[in-house]
Amino acid sequence: MVSPSTPFRPTRAMMLAAGLGKRMRPLTATTPKPLIEVAGKALIDHGLDRMAAAGITDVVVNVHYLADFVEVHVSHRSVPKPVISDERRQLLDTGGGLKKALPMLGPEPFLLMNSDSFWVEGATPNLELLIEAWDEARMDALLLLAPMVNAFGYDGHGDFFMTPNAEVRRRKERSVAPFVYAGVAILHPRLFEGAPDGPFSLNTLFDKAIEAERLFGVRMEGIWLHVGTPKAIREAEAAILESAL
Known part of the structure; x- marks a missing residue:
């Protein structure tokens, strides 16, 4: 256990890589979305490289669609060291x-x-x-939230509001929220107490944490790029080039 005087740093991570990538067709007809390249590197490697830089040593990668391709690809990495969670028989959604x-x-x-x-x-x-923002005493989940004004390739209405003390509140129907979930979080395993078996969305547990006032957010710096379609790949690469210049 980490002593009270030592800031906690996670060393384990979960990489969600089992999705079907339907919006990325036709590219995903033969290539799983995590292996599609942006700026000369597979999407999953961009994430794994950032994990390694943050001190993550071990990562669980779930697989389902074109699972063999993903499994072989990550097997060549040593940092973080990958372990496969096999969902070939049944896709379990994010929560499951x-x-x-x-x-x-x-x-x-x-x-x-x-x-x-x-x-x-x-x-x-x-x-x-x-x-740095993680506080186990107050939080069951801490989300990385991208401001809508810095979200490229995203055409939704936002996901969340954030209070002055960084508590997260969900957007109501027919309204617009200033933040979108960037697909990155720190989670405590206790968040899953009482969770159902089989497929279910992680949003179910986010809502439970909101009710308990234990869901918090961190405002992302920089530019969030929603790479959801083939067109978005070109837009992301253009944004990367512009940022470098």
């Missing part, structure tokens, strides 16, 4: 996939990342902002 993987993630809070989470960093790496 995480619950299945909990025994491999251990009892401590862990980092969660969608395999297509993609951004251009600001002054401070966003995983560092997330880790």
Whole structure:
């Protein structure tokens, strides 16, 4: 256990890589979305590289669609060291996939990342902002939230509001919220107490944490790039080039 005087840093993570990637067709007809390249690197490697820089040593990667391709790809990595959570027989959605993987993630809070989470960093790496803000006494989940004004390729109405003390509230129907969930979070395993078996959305547990006043957010720095369609890949690469210039 970490002593009270030592800031907690997660060493384990979950990479969600089992989705079907339907909006990315026709590219995903033969290539799983996590392996589609943006700026010369597979989406999943962008995320895994950021995990490694943040001190993550072990990562659980769930697989379903074109699972063999993803499994072989990540097997070549040593940092973070990958372990596969196999969902070939049944796709379990975000919540169900995480619950299945909990025994491999251990009892401590862990980092969660969608395999297509993609951004251009600001002054401070966003995983560092997330880790520094984690407070186990107050939080069951801490989300990385991208301001809508800095979200490229996203055409939704936002997901959340954030109070002055960083508590998160969900957007109501027919309204617009200033923040969108960037697909990155720190979660405590206790969030899954009483969770159902089989497929279910992680949003169910986010709502439970909101009711308990234990869901918090961190404002992302830099630019969040929603890489959801083939067109969005070109837009993301253009944004990366513009940022570099």
